[in-house]
Amino acid sequence: MHDGMPLSPRAVVDAGLCIGCGACAAYPGSGEVDMELDRYGLYKPAGSAAWLSTPSAEFSRLCPFSPAASSEEELASSRFPQALHDDPLLGRYEALYVGHVEEGRYRQDGSSGGLATWLATELLRVREVDRVVHVVETREPEGTLFRYTISDDESDVRSGAKSRYYPVELSGVLRRIRAEPGRYAVVGIPCMVKTVQLVCQRDEIVRERVRYCIGLVCGHMKSTRFTESFARQSDVKRDAICGVDYRVKRPERPASWYRVGFRLRGGGERQRDWWHMLEGDWGAGFFQSPACDFCDDVMAELADACVGDAWQEPYSSDGRGTNIAVVRSRRIMKLLQDAAEAGRISLTGVDSKFAVSTQAAAFRHRREGLAYRLKKFPPPLALKKRVADISSLSPRRRAIYRLRRHISRWSHRVFCFSQLAHLGFVYVVWARTAASLYAGVTYSRGAPGKIADRIFRGTRA
Structure with a gap:
């Protein structure tokens, strides 16, 4: 519920708080509701307009991101x-x-x-x-x-x-x-x-x-676009994929050196290290x-x-x-x-x-970063979350959280546009630029890192 009022599925989706878990679609009384992938490759409930827009106390207590659900x-x-x-x-x-x-x-x-x-x-x-x-x-x-x-x-x-x-x-x-x-x-x-x-x-x-x-x-x-982009960069088409191993294990390498492998329908496998991928930095x-x-x-x-x-x-x-x-x-x-x-x-x-x-x-992003996001980018629904004190959060750290939010939001939109317009290079150029900026601000890498060091007076994240 929001301010004591029940929420509708549409309210949660529009607030950007639907994780696509499927609980609302499976609950008795929901009617003919399915979970479908949206244009960004994330699951959302698909039901009648009346069901989506009708506030429900039962739904409000069932949705994991609803303010009315138990914490x-x-x-x-x-x-x-x-x-x-x-x-x-x-x-x-x-x-x-x-x-x-x-x-x-x-x-x-x-x-x-x-x-x-x-x-x-x-x-x-x-x-x-x-x-x-x-x-x-x-x-x-x-x-x-x-x-x-x-x-x-x-x-x-x-x-x-x-x-x-x-x-x-x-x-x-x-x-x-x-x-x-x-x-x-x-x-x-x-x-x-x-x-x-x-x-x-x-x-x-x-x-x-x-x-x-x-x-x-x-x-x-x-979203599904993460895997689709990895496949494109590995020169693998969707209908050729028989399976995906996101972390091909090689005992002689550190566990943190991720390598993706696509098993091909006609036989064989195509592998590539994550650090060669546009989206290879998970934290971005x-x-x-x-x-x-x-x-x-x-x-x-x-x-x-x-x-x-x-x-x-x-x-x-x-x-x-x-x-x-x-x-x-x-x-x-x-x-x-x-x-x-x-x-x-x-x-x-x-x-x-x-x-x-x-x-x-992960804890820093979910407590310190969450506190910053709730303050600067609060969702339409009031959330009660466990957060860290950010009164002394450095300007550089704030910039990192803003960049992450920008990348997470715009990667969906730019990839979708590049698909609809059949202009794949648009996403590639944007993603390469975004990844470079993130690496510069976060790790002081390359020319963006030198600029970030000057702006933030040499402090590291």
Whole structure:
């Protein structure tokens, strides 16, 4: 609700706060509502004009970015009331670990240490759940490249390993959970986990069936155009793509040296390092969903366990991949500890300071950057978010946040225009210029960096 008044789906979309989760489309009573990709390659609800424009108290409490929906802190206090720790950045938790999977090919086949996929399959193996909700490749020559599916076989869950920098939505699997009895585990980024918990809050059937959520650390969601642009720069057409590996693993290289690989329908693969791509700097925010600018959850605070990359030495230099794991459920902690004692996985306990340091850039953008964005670019709907004090924020840091916002917004528009006008070079020139300016202000690189150093008197970001 906004100022005590219910919100409509259109109000959330127009405010730039729709993440495209699909909860509104799947909720009973929504009618014939689907989730469709908009012109920018991001999911939005598609229903009748009356449904889109009608305010609803039920919708207002279900949408994860609605001001009327329960916050992460409120939901977490209900889910994990007896948690040993409550950290302002990490949320409630029982234990913190860095580690990786020793058995099988989980580590080799995963983007990082393999713990997320291993945990999902372990829940199946010990019969804690009957099915796992996770993201897989579609392998279709047209349409989307990835989607949510439901698997009841360990090998099918393992086939869904790897990071997917691509939009997905939950409406189809939420309908199936409601229609098909069983015990489910859901794997997803923070906003998707929150969506599931908000649905559970209001739907007794789903609440009874969803037993676990496995969270994935998230920087932000990309649109489909991110992958399309990578493919173009790799000279690969959409109908030739059989699969995408956004992080081809090479043990001899640091884990942070990303390399994308396109598996081709006629056989073979085409690979290219991210640093050769126009959008290769993740922090610049190319093709980011606008809603991500107003998210304050990095570590999936509502998941039973959250897994991500341990971006801190000595782990970030280990090309084999290492996970940071935030464990909130005591049952999950027991599974992990038993497996570690048996030598099936490797775990090392860490403190909260170290855990936060592995995602330092994400926390800075979601707390300090969020405070700046709420002040300078407030959305039409009043949001209550956890933010940092920015009273002493440097002019250079402010410039970085403005550049990120500019890039995230205009990358969608310029790419769309270049497609409609059949002028691909327009986007290339714009993106190269934007990336150069961002690198100059942020890292003092090149001629833009020298100018930025003079403007900001040599201070670094």
